[in-house]
Amino acid sequence: MQKWSKHPAAAIKVAFVLFDQFSNMCLANCLEPMRAANTLAHQRVFDWSFLTLDGAAVHTSSGLPILPQGQLKDLEFVDYLFVLSSYQHHLHDDAKTRKALRNAAGQCKVMIGLDTAPWLMAAAELLEGRRATIHWDVLESFAEKFLSVDSVRHRVVKDGNRITCAGAMASFDLTRQIIQSHLGNSMVLDIDALMLRDDPFPALQNTQSQRAGTPLQRALAVMQNNIERPLTLSQITQKIACPPKTLERQFKAQLGASPGQAYRHIRLSVARQLVESTSLTMAEIALRCGYESQSALSRAFKRRFSASPSQIAQLGRAAIAQSHDKFF
Template sequence: MIPKWTKSDLASITVQFLLFDRFSNMCLANCLEPMRAANTLVGREFYRWRFLSLSGDTVASSSGLPILPHAALDPEKPCDFLFVVASYDFLKHDTADCRRRLRACSKSCKVMVGLDTGPWLMASAGLLAGRRATLHWETLDSFSERFLNIDTVRHRVVKDNNRITCAGAMSAFDL
C-alpha cells in the first residue's frame, strides 16, 4: 500500500513542456515521473502538466516516440514552469518565431527550464544573457563560443534566479 500525504491548502503547480522534434524522451521522463509520483503520494494533482509544441502538431522524440501535444505554445498562457525540451536538431528549431515566442513566455511563466540543448534556444532568445548556464556536454564548447554574454559552466544543473539549465537526461532527474 502506498502511503498518502495530503496537503490540500497548497496551490497546484502548473508545468508546461515545450517539445521539439527529436527531443530527449529520457529528459522528459526524468522530469515528469517524479511529478507523477508526487501526485500519487499527496493524493491529488499537485503538479499539473501539459505537453506543447510550437505548432501544436505531433512531435517525435529522438527514439521516434510520437507525442501529441495538448496545444500549441501560447506565450500569453501563464505557468509556474516552462520546460524547453530539445536535443538533436536544436539548431533547426532556432528560428525567429521560436525566439520571439520564448521571449514572450518569459513574461508569463515564472521559471523557465532548459533541458539538454534547450538552453541554446533560450540563450538565442536572449533569456540567459548575463547569467550562468549549462547544457549538454556535446554542445557546451560551441555554446560558450557563441554566447559570450553567458557564464557557461560544466555543471549538471544551474539555477540562476528564475532560469534553470540542465545538462541532459541524467541530470534532469536531479531537478
Template structure:
C-alpha cells in the same frame, strides 16, 4: 510552486528531434507521483512553438495540446530541445520563450534547453548547466552565465539539467520540494533509483559523496528494527551532526524525518498489498503498538490505515 488547488501544473515544450528518454524521465516520475499520492498532484500538457506535432529523435510523433503561447499559466515550463538546439534559436522562438518565462512560474532548460534560455537572455547572471558534451561551448558562447558542471542546477525560477538521466534527478528533487521527501523516496523506489540501492559491500567502503544514499539504504534494511540515528552515523563512519548536515544539504530534510517517511511508506504498502492486521503492520514497521503507528500514519497521509484499506 503549486496552484491554488494543490496541483502543480507543468508545460512540456517539445521541439523537433527532442529526446524521448529525457521526456520520459520527466513525465514518468510525475505520473508515478500522481499514482502514489492517489490524486493529481501534477497536471502536464505538451506544447510546441506553433501547436503542430513534432517527432522525437527516435521518430516517435507527439501531438501537442496547443501552441506554447496559447497554453494556460503553469507553475513550470520545461524547455526540451535536444538535437539541433542552435537551429531552434530563431527570433520567433526566442520571443515566445521570453513571453512564456514572464507568464509562467519557473522555466527549466532540459538537455540543451539552457542554450535557448541563454540565447533569450533568461540566464544572464544566473547559474546553469547543460549537456556536458556542450558545456565548454556553452560557457564560451555565454560568458554572462555562471556555467556549472553539475547534474542539475536550481537558481530561483531558472532551472537546468544536463541530460536524460539528470532529468530524472531534477524531477524527483522537485517532487520532494513540493510534496515532501516521503513521496520523493517512494517515486525513487518505484524506479529503483540509485539512492534506494542496497549495496553488497560494507557501507563504509562507499565514496564520501554517497553518504546520504548509504544512510537511506541502511534505513531501508532496518524498517522493522529501526536503528538509533547515532548508530546509523557510526556505521557510516561520521558524526551524527555531519549526517544531519548532509541530509539537510542534499535532501532539505533531516535523517529522522526521512527514516519516519520510509517506515510509513512501508506501512502503507502493507496496508494496500497485504491482509495483515494493523497491529502486525505496526510491528513490521518498527512501531511498538498500532495506536502509535496509526497516529503517525494519519499525520503523514491524512487517512488512517483502516480507512485507507
C-alpha cells in the same frame, strides 16, 4: 532548516514545450517524479500540459510520436515552463522560435532549459548575463557563440528565474529538488524508494566528499535495508561510524526531522504500499514493517495517513476499478 513536509495551497502549474527529436528520457525523468508525487500525495499536486511551437505533433529522438495539447503562443501562466530540445537543436533556432520563447518567458515564474534547449533560450536573449549549462557535447560551441552567457560544465545551474540542465540524469535530480521545495523531504524520501534510488538526498553538483556518501545518506540506506527488524539509533550510528548527536543534528538540519521520525516514515510508507498492492493480512504487514502487533501498526498508520489500513485498501480497490472502467 529544511522542512520535513509541506502542503501547497494550490496545484503547481507546469508546461513542457517540446521540440522535434527531443530526448524521451529527459521528459520521463521530469514527468515521472511529478506523477509519483501526485500518486503518493493522493492529489494532483503537479498539473502539467504539453505544448509545441505550432501545436503540431513532434517525435522523440527514438521515434515516439507525441500529440501536444496546444501551441506555445496560447500558454497560460504557469509556475514552471520546461523547454526541451535535444538532437538537431540548430534546426529550431530561428526568428519564430526566439520570439515565441521571449513571449513565453513572461508567462512563467521559472523557465527551465533541458538538454540543448539552453541554446534556444540563449539565442532568444533569455540568458543574457547569467550562468548556464547545456548538454556537455555542445558546451564548447555554446560558450563560443554566446559570449554574454557564463557557460559552466555543471549538471544543473540556477540563476534567478532561469534554470538550465545538462541532460537526462540531471533532469531527475532537478525535478526531485523542485518536488522537495514544494512538498518537503518526506515526499522525496518516498520517491527515492519508489524509483529505487540508492543514494538518498544527493547534491546537484559533484564533489569528491559527496561521492562517499554523507552520514545522513548512509543512515537512510541502513534504515531502508532494515524494515522488518528496525535498528536502534545506537545500532545505526555504529554501522555508519557516526556519533549519535552528530547524526541527529544532520537529520534536523537537512531533513527537518529526527532519525526516529524518518525511520517511522520509511516503515509506514512500505506498510501502505503493501496494504494497497498485496493481499497480505494486517498481521503479516505489521511483521514485515517491524511492528510488534497489528494494533500498533494500525495506530501508527492512522496517525500518519488519517485513515485506517482497511479504508486505504478500499480506496485502492476503488481506484483500480475506476481505472479498469475507464480503459475497458
